[in-house]
Amino acid sequence: MKSEFQSQYSTKVMEHFMNPQNVGQIEDPSGVGDVGNPTCGDIMRLFIKVEDGVITDAKFMTFGCGAAIATSSMVTEMVKGKTVEEALEISNRTVTEALGGLPKVKMHCSVLSEQALKSAINDYYERQDKPSPVNIPEDEHEQCDLYDSDEEE
Amino acid sequence: MKSEFQSQYSTKVMEHFMNPQNVGQIEDPSGVGDVGNPTCGDIMRLFIKVEDGVITDAKFMTFGCGAAIATSSMVTEMVKGKTVEEALEISNRTVTEALGGLPKVKMHCSVLSEQALKSAINDYYERQDKPSPVNIPEDEHEQCDLYDSDEEE
Amino acid sequence: MKRIYLDHNATTPVHPEVKAAMLPYYEDLFGNASSVHSYGREAREAIDVAREQVAELIGASSPTEIIFTSGGTESDNHAIKGTALSKADKKGNHIIISPIEHHAVENTCEYLEKRGFEVTHLQVDKYGIIDLQNLEDAIKDTTILISVMHANNEVGTIQPLAEVGKIAKERGILLHTDAVQSVGKIPLNVDELGVDLLSLSAHKIYGPKGIGALYIRKGTRIDSLLHGGHHERNRRAGTENVPGIVGLGKASEIAKKEMEANREHLWSLTEKLRAGIQEEIEFVRQNGHPEQRLPNTLNFSFEFVEGEALILSLDMQGICVSTGSACTSGSLEPSHVLAAIGLPPEIAHGSVRISLGRDNTEEEINYVLETLPSVVNRLRAMSPLYADRMKKRKEGKL
Amino acid sequence: MKRIYLDHNATTPVHPEVKAAMLPYYEDLFGNASSVHSYGREAREAIDVAREQVAELIGASSPTEIIFTSGGTESDNHAIKGTALSKADKKGNHIIISPIEHHAVENTCEYLEKRGFEVTHLQVDKYGIIDLQNLEDAIKDTTILISVMHANNEVGTIQPLAEVGKIAKERGILLHTDAVQSVGKIPLNVDELGVDLLSLSAHKIYGPKGIGALYIRKGTRIDSLLHGGHHERNRRAGTENVPGIVGLGKASEIAKKEMEANREHLWSLTEKLRAGIQEEIEFVRQNGHPEQRLPNTLNFSFEFVEGEALILSLDMQGICVSTGSACTSGSLEPSHVLAAIGLPPEIAHGSVRISLGRDNTEEEINYVLETLPSVVNRLRAMSPLYADRMKKRKEGKL
């Protein structure tokens, strides 16, 4: 009940926001995903290094809110050591859960992290000229302004 | 400025309310005034005794608010010792002044005291079959509900 | 002089624990609940707790059904105008209210009437209770809202609201109740009553003035009254009154905890007072329902005297009571509630409401019973109406 | 960790003297100001005093021109809807507002628009100042109200309101101003400004939350927003929030007395801060007018970083500031004020409002100047936008 009115971040989110893991670029990446829109205040750029079908490294650069930075950090942590197929199982829900939840108004930031990951994997397939099995999820909302539409007037 | 928002009684009003002068009836009055309307919550009955054109005694009975009782007391005090002609000079304004003012919403109670006095004097003239010089003032307001009409909505 | 306060339906002192709960939010924890930084988070958390406390008191199934307002008046205005304006042009424009509603409901409906809405006033019996058949008959296809108060502020009568709730539900009409006087005083559950909208106010239950709440049942869509920032999930704009909200929350918690004890205490004191008055004083009528009433509220008409003179005289003896509702005391209208229960105006003018609170004692009631008769007698001794009546009695005409 | 509060435009702590003035009205002097008995009279007197204190602060010619409300939002809603609904069907239905109004004005107008009113938004220059010719051109025969805020809450820009007042008067149109951010901070006189309606709020000037006032020039007739009892001379129903009103009165008195000293203090601190930021940090823009601004308010855009991330990071260092207005921080819309002054959205997203208060010290400003650059740098180090920009610079493309 309480969380419905809560617009606060969990301790886990704040940890990843203050000490984000895997910030930076990979010099010679296997795939790069670049999603978001500066007009809406968020851009996420995710780099993966794939060796023998396994993601051995992941890095990110993000322009965005606290949740965007924390989910970027979390998603890069989660993919490392996974096979590409396993990585495709990661969704905005699993990222959010790993962070101990996100305020309702910040859910779309976790969608962004899923998009960034999938688009990096997509890029990995394309660079290899392989058909991509990836379905990049659409952010359900077209406009930047997400809060209003969800709530009562 | 302050008094516009004040709905309180002056010390003088409270004195006359708590210790009203001249309560009662005159057994053999020279004139009686009976004004007001129980439906509106106020009735004032004023008795005068006139000897050689001079008001030698005055008494009242009042069903009404604090201001009604205080103005009754004050007006009976004011008329005693005055000639009938002098008594006719007394108005709701002079009664109110003698009481140190009244809240705006209570001004009509002082009108009632003027009406009661004038109607007693009128009665005095009529009992003597003399033409009455008295003009009994009309309460400006026809309904009981006076407060609203005066104020903003 | 010691003062005896018997006007708790007008307002109550803030409970010491409520005040203690509020104080930190003025200086140390003064943040704006919308702020992202730590001051804002502290304020937000305090509001969340208070919302649950209020939800608990009225049995709301989720705290999200509670929005905070500036008091009972705003809650009433919000519920009624919010429904009217959101439904107008669509479903209809007809509103049904009881004839003994607080002015916050009545005058809001009057305002809507001037703007093209249709308002039906129900009838009540001599105790102030509405008639359910009369309600059923009043309903039209265009009826969008029924608003019936739970307990009356002047006479204390409690309505058969659960029955109203059933009718409203059957006919698919929203039901609002002004529960400002019943919340915290008698058990109350929004589901059992079947209400969609419920108004309450903190200062009637030992909370601070200037804060109240509106219960809005999940799924009920009404227009906002105050537009602006995204506060209260877009339903009530304005920087949250954090200390006030905390105070309302705490007052709700205490009211729930102490309700049973207070009810018994108040019922026994009021019964003693009622019996004493009826024994000691002639020409007195009790107004309102003798049993279906708030445990703290009594209303009497003392014939031949005027109410303001009576309460001023009592005030001089240290006894604080009121005529009808505090809101009309500045005006000279006789109470519309007393008129609706059929009291003739001259008798309505002599009415006094005595509303007790948790701190009143038996000793205080004894003092009132010693003092009241002589005060009434003093005023009757100068009343021409009383004189006439006594004369008739002497003449054997009565 | 010591916290440095630099978000005074969101809300302020209650001044210790204000709190001390309020406290007696919770327990000992808890009466309902409408009550006839002694508790009521004590409350009434306290309200009378407060009304004069507020009237004094804004130069109203009579305290009867002040009504108390639940805050700035209610005052804005009351002024605008009250005018619209009282004039509609008679004079016209056209309202003119600036494009940088607080949501309490903007969303109220948007609501009215849906109900058939016509609303014109003026233009502003890059500092946020309206154009008087543009205003003259916008006026129609049907214009019933102009609403232009005195000082902006996000960027601090002060409008040439006295000029607007002249135009409004000439054309016989009511002028409302939202002066929530200017009252108590800069000298202000309702007659010199020529306004008919003015909104203010206590919690922005070291008073309590949940209380404000609306100035209504004598003779201005507008509809009520809250209907009910005869409070506030029938213009605003609801049991008066006595402690709140006393607090607003006291805060007004103190604001008047301390205004000059505070202005100087705040101006010198903000100038130091502004100079320091512009010296220490690259890619930063000041928003709002550099001179025609509130003495306590600065607004900067830090390019390539997002505002929420920046204020959260500062919060971790004990520095409390905000992005734009506190009311929109829960939402993801970029500020409409920054959009109106022509800031591209991606830059608007990196904006921070720093609003100082009477208790801030030079030491605190020094700490901010030490901390802010590294916080900005940390976020830029993870920003893809910054990386791209640096790459271009290295490639000699800029």
Ligand SMILES: Cc1ncc(COP(=O)(O)O)c(C=O)c1O
């Ligand atoms: C039944 C009822 N409804 C509404 C109100 C108004 O509440 P508030 O004074 O909080 O505006 C009151 C009290 O004044 C009341 O008794």
Ligand SMILES: Cc1ncc(COP(=O)(O)O)c(C=O)c1O
């Ligand atoms: C310019 C302006 N107008 C109106 C308001 C609303 O005032 P309140 O928070 O008292 O409702 C605020 C502050 O939130 C403001 O800054």
Ligand code: FES
């Ligand atoms: S990145 Fe869009 S709000 Fe989080």
Ligand code: FES
């Ligand atoms: S007698 Fe009518 S109010 Fe005073």
